[in-house]
Amino acid sequence: MNKLYASFKENEFSILKKGSYIATGNWGCGVFNGDIELKSLLQIIVASHAEKNIYYCSFGNIKIINGLSELISNLRKHNITTDILYKLIKAYNNEVIFEKVNKDSPPKITLFNYIMEKIKIVKI
Numbered sequence: 765m766n767k768l769y770a771s772f773k774e775n776e777f778s779i780l781k782k783g784s785y786i787a788t789g790n791w792g793c794g795v796f797n798g799d800i801e802l803k804s805l806l807q808i809i810v811a812s813h814a815e816k817n818i819y820y821c822s823f824g825n826i827k828i829i830n831g832l833s834e835l836i837s838n839l840r841k842h843n844i845t846t847d848i849l850y851k852l853i854k855a856y857n858n859e860v861i862f863e864k865v866n867k868d869s870p871p872k873i874t875l876f877n878y879i880m881e882k883i884k885i886v887k888i
Contacts (some may be wrong), residue, residue, distance in 0.1 A: 772814035
């Protein structure tokens, strides 16, 4: 997240001001095999703190764009702030990812679906 913030924040060397759009995409999800849902949400959190907007380039991955759009819509609908979103990501890691440690099976639920379920259950 520090690397993201360093690239998104306003400084004397950047022409990007508050509210500017940053074209970004699937950072760390190619040869590094990162979790595309996690990486997209981390970029959203950091962009929010840097007061920037994101133009997310999925490189043809319609599934991620549709899922991300639906999730963002629900986050706004339920007034989920970035600190709450970060806590939901950490909860997913603890409740879902750590449960599968030393297992060869994928998680039973995706990060996007986990967050969607949590924000619909809990009135925040």
